[in-house]
Amino acid sequence: MIITAVEPILLRVPFEAGGRGVGIMPTTWTALDFCLVRITTDGGITGWGEAFGYFCHRTVGALIERSLAPLLV
Numbered sequence: 001m002i003i004t005a006v007e008p009i010l011l012r013v014p015f016e017a018g019g020r021g022v023g024i025m026p027t028t029w030t031a032l033d034f035c036l037v038r039i040t041t042d043g044g045i046t047g048w049g050e051a052f053g054y055f056c057h058r059t060v061g062a063l064i065e066r067s068l069a070p071l072l073v
Contacts, residue, residue: 002042006069008051008061009036033057037064039072 010033017029035057037049053060 001045003039003072004042005038005040006064006072007038007040008064008069009038010034010057010061011036012057035060035064 013032013034014030015032033053033055035051035053037051039047039049051060051064
């Protein structure tokens, strides 16, 4: 089995937290960001995972696309 593709998929889920934005969150949350990862193989198998990072899902996606995917494919 050979990995043929590694694809980061960026998602933003809007919501209202109702918090004041204190502590590690200096502002009120209005969305939750995710970076899903889809891995496919030459055998037709598709696997899913999540690479989560507070407020940096674009950076995580770029790391997966530019650094990890070339190593895995």
